[in-house]
Amino acid sequence: xxxxxxxxxxxxxxxxxxxxxxxxxxxxxxxxxxxxxxxxxxxxxxxxxxxxxxxxxxxxxxxxxxxxxxxxxxxxxxxxxxxxxxxxxxxxxxxxxxxxxxxxxxxxxxxxxxxxxxxxxxxxxxxxxxxxxxxxxxxxxxxxxxxxxxxxxxxxxxxxxxxxxxxxxxxxxxxxxxxxxxxxxxxxxxxxxxxxxxxxxxxxxxxxxxxxxxxxxxxxxxxxxxxxxxxxxxxxxxxxxxxxxxxxxxxxxxxxxxxxxxxxxxxxxxxxxxxxxxxxxxxxxxxxxxxxxxxxxxxxxxxxxxxxxxxxxxxxxxxxxxxxxxxxxxxxxxxxxxxxxxxxxxxxxxxxxxxxxxxxxxxxxxxxxxxxxxxxxxxxxxxxxxxxxxxxxxxxxxxxxxxxxxxxxxxxxxxxxxxxxxxxxxxxxxxxxxxxxxxxxxxxxxxxxxxxxxxxxxxxxxxxxxxxxxxxxxxxxxxxxxxxxxxxxxxxxxxxxxxxxxxxxxxxxxxxxxxxxxxxxxxxxxxxxxxxxxxxxxx
Amino acid sequence: xxxxxxxxxxxxxxxxxxxxxxxxxxxxxxxxxxxxxxxxxxxxxxxxxxxxxxxxxxxxxxxxxxxxxxxxxxxxxxxxxxxxxxxxxxxxxxxxxxxxxxxxxxxxxxxxxxxxxxxxxxxxxxxxxxxxxxxxxxxxxxxxxxxxxxxxxxxxxxxxxxxxxxxxxxxxxxxxxxxxxxxxxxxxxxxxxxxxxxxxxxxxxxxxxxxxxxxxxxxxxxxxxxxxxxxxxxxxxxxxxxxxxxxxxxxxxxxxxxxxxxxxxxxxxxxxxxxxxxxxxxxxxxxxxxxxxxxxxxxxxxxxxxxxxxxxxxxxxxxxxxxxxxxxxxxxxx
Numbered sequence: 031x032x033x034x035x036x037x038x039x040x041x042x043x044x045x046x047x048x049x050x051x052x053x054x055x056x057x058x059x060x061x062x063x064x065x066x067x068x069x070x071x072x073x074x075x076x077x078x079x080x081x082x083x084x085x086x087x088x089x090x091x092x093x094x095x096x097x098x099x100x101x102x103x104x105x106x107x108x109x110x111x112x113x114x115x116x117x118x119x120x121x122x123x124x125x126x127x128x129x130x131x132x133x134x135x136x137x138x139x140x141x142x143x144x145x146x147x148x149x150x151x152x153x154x155x156x157x158x159x160x161x162x163x164x165x166x167x168x169x170x171x172x173x174x175x176x177x178x179x180x181x182x183x184x185x186x187x188x189x190x191x192x193x194x195x196x197x198x199x200x201x202x203x204x205x206x207x208x209x210x211x212x213x214x215x216x217x218x219x220x221x222x223x224x225x226x227x228x229x230x231x232x233x234x235x236x237x238x239x240x241x242x243x244x245x246x247x248x249x250x251x252x253x254x255x256x257x258x259x260x261x262x263x264x265x266x267x268x269x270x271x272x273x274x275x276x277x278x279x280x281x282x283x284x285x286x287x288x289x290x291x292x293x294x295x296x297x298x299x300x301x302x303x304x305x306x307x308x309x310x311x312x313x314x315x316x317x318x319x320x321x322x323x324x325x326x327x328x329x330x331x332x333x334x335x336x337x338x339x340x341x342x343x344x345x346x347x348x349x350x351x352x353x354x355x356x357x358x359x360x361x362x363x364x365x366x367x368x369x370x371x372x373x374x375x376x377x378x379x380x381x382x383x384x385x386x387x388x389x390x391x392x393x394x395x396x397x398x399x400x401x402x403x404x405x406x407x408x409x410x411x412x413x414x415x416x417x418x419x420x421x422x423x424x425x426x427x428x429x430x431x432x433x434x435x436x437x438x439x440x441x442x443x444x445x446x447x448x449x450x451x452x453x454x455x456x457x458x459x460x461x462x463x464x465x466x467x468x469x470x471x472x473x474x475x476x477x478x479x480x481x482x483x484x485x486x487x488x489x490x491x492x493x494x495x496x497x498x499x500x501x502x503x504x505x506x507x508x509x510x511x512x513x514x515x516x517x518x519x520x521x522x523x524x525x526x527x528x529x530x531x532x533x534x535x536x537x538x539x540x541x542x543x544x545x546x547x548x549x550x551x552x553x554x555x556x557x558x559x560x561x562x563x564x565x566x567x568x569x
Numbered sequence: 570x571x572x573x574x575x576x577x578x579x580x581x582x583x584x585x586x587x588x589x590x591x592x593x594x595x596x597x598x599x600x601x602x603x604x605x606x607x608x609x610x611x612x613x614x615x616x617x618x619x620x621x622x623x624x625x626x627x628x629x630x631x632x633x634x635x636x637x638x639x640x641x642x643x644x645x646x647x648x649x650x651x652x653x654x655x656x657x658x659x660x661x662x663x664x665x666x667x668x669x670x671x672x673x674x675x676x677x678x679x680x681x682x683x684x685x686x687x688x689x690x691x692x693x694x695x696x697x698x699x700x701x702x703x704x705x706x707x708x709x710x711x712x713x714x715x716x717x718x719x720x721x722x723x724x725x726x727x728x729x730x731x732x733x734x735x736x737x738x739x740x741x742x743x744x745x746x747x748x749x750x751x752x753x754x755x756x757x758x759x760x761x762x763x764x765x766x767x768x769x770x771x772x773x774x775x776x777x778x779x780x781x782x783x784x785x786x787x788x789x790x791x792x793x794x795x796x797x798x799x800x801x802x803x804x805x806x807x808x809x810x811x812x813x814x815x816x817x818x819x820x821x822x823x824x825x826x827x828x829x830x831x832x833x834x835x836x837x838x839x840x841x842x843x844x845x846x847x848x849x850x851x852x853x854x855x856x857x858x859x860x861x862x863x864x865x866x867x868x869x870x871x872x873x874x875x876x877x878x879x880x881x882x883x884x885x886x887x888x889x890x891x892x893x894x895x896x897x898x899x900x901x902x903x
């Protein structure tokens with residue numbers, strides 16, 4: 031399904047949030063409608079990873095070709111996880127169904143489907159938990175809110191657990207902090223046990239496992255892509271950059287999502303990093319082995335997070351660097367910030383990060399030894415180490431989209447804003463219910479940013495788009511800034527459908543536009559090759 | 570789950586409980602069953618059950634540090650960090666938990682999404698749930714504290730103080746307590762919200778209505794026995810003290826409405842450990858709230874961390890060595 035197959039925005043949103051179906055939710059069947067689900071994982075990818083039940087199948091088929099004892103596997107998997115994750119256990123037990131989370135989910139606001147209310151999404155699995163794991167549920171059955179795990183329930187899980195972008199917005203509003211991401215992460219783990227997964231997650235995982243990055247780019251391919259970018263930089267600035275690659279003994283390893291190598295507008299951000307590091311004369315290196323900061327393992331299972339993430343510390347150790355900088359990415363930072371050190375640490379072979387330019391100690395990263403690029407850059411700006419000409423970005427009127435994960439899993443709110451305010455003159459915030467810790471998902475996180483799922487994506491994108499359109503109307507905003515590689519891809523589609531005059535881009539793209547570099551020629555175009563000044567004035 | 574089914578089944582259950590205790594005492598005279606045996610059993614279930622549940626949760630590990638950050642984290646010294654919404658030390662966590670447990674901070678954020686022409690999404694402030702919740706929990710607390718007068722002799726002065734403030738307006742005789750009115754009002758509003766809002770009605774299980782009706786039943790029977798049936802409160806107190814001194818002796822002649830009240834309370838506390846009411850204990854253990862956002866500065870250990878299969882650099886270089894050499898990438902093995 032493509033964007034142009036969708037009805038017009040007003041028709042798409044012809045829904046009513048206050049009209050649930052006539053039938054109770056346990057009796058409302060799941061319909062796999064084109065445009066609202068993702069294609070299943072190809073068997074070859076499951077084989078590469080050694081995951082269960084590789085085969086050809088489709089969610090639209092009656093027979094999902096499950097192992098005969100699928101129910102036993104799932105219930106056993108639930109039992110294990112109830113004993114390993116307090117979050118999961120607690121979140122099964124303590125929900126009071128107050129409904130505070132109901133209209134906090136972008137998929138509910140955009141679809142009106144009550145099973146997209148976080149509470150009901152969790153109830154899909156809670157009902158089975160009650161039925162099989164609690165005393166009252168076992169005694170009372172349906173009266174106790176329990177229901178048996180049937181094939182239809184399993185299909186419902188697949189549909190709705192892959193209709194959650196694990197953005198954690200609901201957990202901000204829940205009085206007990208119940209985090210649907212924890213529930214659907216475990217839910218997806220369970221589905222994976224019987225071979226239910228989506229290709230848009232599993233293929234990147236398989237690629238990343240083998241080649242080091244989601245896109246499956248081999249080392250020589252990466253060198254080509256990077257060279258292409260340095261050529262562009264030379265055209266724009268007259269400066270030739272020699273990229274350090276897999277350089278042993280460098281001080282810093284730089285890791286960023288591979289989406290930044292591959293497609294516009296991520297590539298402009300990637301060029302931004304290259305220009306910044308070059309200008310600083312930073313002793314750093316890129317890596318072809320740890321060429322992925324993102325981690326689609328997060329959308330598969332906890333074990334898979336660890337399997338993919340292991341490369342970063344391993345490569346830092348092999349190259350003998352002192353510490354690590356990570357690029358602009360959302361879910362990557364959920365993994366780096368909340369999982370990496372616990373899973374693959376301690377990284378005692380690294381040193382506490384100190385900026386070689388300003389001497390600032392990054393105390394907040396002293397254990398994990400990995401610093402976020404906006405922490406690094408805002409420190410440079412604060413200390414006056416960069417010569418910036420914000421007027422080079424004057425054509426751009428920007429707003430900023432907080433990524434779910436940097437906002438709600440790391441508290442990185444001010445660093446990007448500080449950088450943005452110093453590199454451009456026209457910056458406006460979207461309404462307060464839609465930014466910072468209350469930010470809305472792009473609609474395509476957690477592996478759902480694929481084409482076949484486009485209707486659901488655009489529905490999920492609606493709350494973000496609505497806030498964006500507000501500042502477009504009010505301030506003529508024409509650029510949606512973000513620091514997330516998934517965003518740069520998915521928000522582009524969002525804008526295409528919802529706000530066609532807005533382009534999407536990263537922060538370090540604009541930083542590099544504004545960065546006055548030693549020995550550069552007079553800049554006439556920005557990193558996109560578009561004229562810097564107002565074209566009409568030039569004429 | 571059908572909304573009406575949920576509501577009606579819960580109503581029938583609570584009505585049955587009322588009837589059983591009313592007739593049990595009033596018609597059959599089972600005073601000691603409802604006044605002694607059942608309360609003892611219920612209290613035992615409550616204490617053992619709650620302890621069991623908390624211990625049961627507490628022994629499940631928290632493998633990862635996953636706070637939901639709702640404010641600026643601590644990073645560079647010149648960026649103001651928000652210790653309450655994104656704690657960076659134990660004091661911050663304590664503060665965050667205090668706000669959560671005592672003031673329902675997260676619920677205070679609540680908003681209501683509405684769709685408008687355009688199409689547009691709008692978010693209106695929606696503090697009703699917070700208000701009803703606060704009123705309900707705090708009036709419940711005051712009522713429980715007031716009830717201490719039945720178990721203690723002499724009555725502690727703080728109980729007297731609460732009672733006199735609570736009865737300040739001295740409406741009617743015996744005095745109607747403000748907390749009673751707030752309590753009944755709040756439970757009613759929570760109920761009306763549950764049936765009135767289509768989204769909440771749709772998600773409601775029998776258990777949700779059961780807890781509401783049970784609590785409402787306790788409140789109504791309490792007010793009835795005190796203000797309308799004018800139950801012999803000295804008799805009630807002598808029963809309560811006899812229960813707590815382990816010499817149970819239900820005095821004769823207490824009106825059945827009291828036993829309805831006591832039975833519903835017994836059912837509530839016995840039901841408590843098995844139900845969603847355990848949120849009261851669970852909120853303290855919630856890993857998205859009770860952990861500090863110090864993930865990159867302090868080590869966090871997963872007790873069941875285990876080695877996993879990875880694709881090593883060596884295997885990677887074996888796959889690509891020639892290509893890497895061709896394009897000038899240094900390799901470990903020539």
